[in-house]
Amino acid sequence: MEMTIQEHNQRKARSYKLLLIFAMVSMFMMFAGLTSAYIVSASRKDWVHAMIMPPSFTFSTIAIILGSITFHLAKKSIQKDNRKNTTIFLLSTLALAITFVICQFEGFNYIFKQNLFPVGGVGSINIAFLYLLVYLHLAHLAAGIISLLIIIYNHFKQKYNATQSTGIELGAIFWHFLDILWVYLFLFLYFV
Numbered sequence: 001m002e003m004t005i006q007e008h009n010q011r012k013a014r015s016y017k018l019l020l021i022f023a024m025v026s027m028f029m030m031f032a033g034l035t036s037a038y039i040v041s042a043s044r045k046d047w048v049h050a051m052i053m054p055p056s057f058t059f060s061t062i063a064i065i066l067g068s069i070t071f072h073l074a075k076k077s078i079q080k081d082n083r084k085n086t087t088i089f090l091l092s093t094l095a096l097a098i099t100f101v102i103c104q105f106e107g108f109n110y111i112f113k114q115n116l117f118p119v120g121g122v123g124s125i126n127i128a129f130l131y132l133l134v135y136l137h138l139a140h141l142a143a144g145i146i147s148l149l150i151i152i153y154n155h156f157k158q159k160y161n162a163t164q165s166t167g168i169e170l171g172a173i174f175w176h177f178l179d180i181l182w183v184y185l186f187l188f189l190y191f192v
Contacts, residue, residue, distance in 0.1 A: 006163075013166040020170055024177045027140060031133070031181060035188050038129045042192075047126050053190050054110035060103030061186050067096035068179035071148075075172045078155075081162040090152050090168075093175070097145050100182075104138060133185055137178070144178050147171050 003011075041047070074089035111127065118128035151171045154160060160168055 009164065009166070013169070016166065016170055017173070020173060024174070027177075028181065031136070031185065034129070034133060034136070035185070035192075038126070038133075038188075039192060041125050041129065044125050047124060051116060051126065051130075052114070053186075054107030056103040056106035056110060057186060057189075060100045060107070061183060063096045063099040063103060064179050064182050067093045067100065068176050070096060071172045071175045075165065075168050078160045078165045078168050079162055083155075083158075086155060086160070086168075090148070090155060094145070094148055094152065097141065097148065100141065101138065101145075104134060107134070130189060133189070137182055137185060140181070141178055144171075144175055147174060 070089045070092040074086050074093065077083075077085035077089055108131075111130070116124065116127045118124075118131045148171060151167050154167055
């Protein structure tokens, strides 16, 4: 029995989603290991206990949550063949992603102004962990932004519609993962 094009596309989409889930689980395990190491290292002598979380990290958290919402709305819009709203929501997600990155670097500027450094004579292990966790998340976010740019390009090339939205769906899943991961890191760093 021969497979139809629609069945083939559905199988392909399921395969892509499964690969993405495996990748996200491995990324989460890496961050779980790093946050565990952070907790274990808290007894070190060079631990800075009076570190204040940069206020811009709060704004970046708001930006990535809003970006997750706009990406979800883009997915829902393309599933209804509403290209105009899909465009608006995808471009809004990109703007919020850029806002997130800017806020992250503003946070590092704030940390520098407090004379807290990750290495050197005045360096501390928890500042090093902060940099490591945030920069690793930013590296994954860079992958998310590249994916988003490809999705926007494909959207303008009209590759997505109500019956073919796999690219946007995968992008949204990954973006939600990045959102949840950042909220986890933010709350972890804020309260631990």
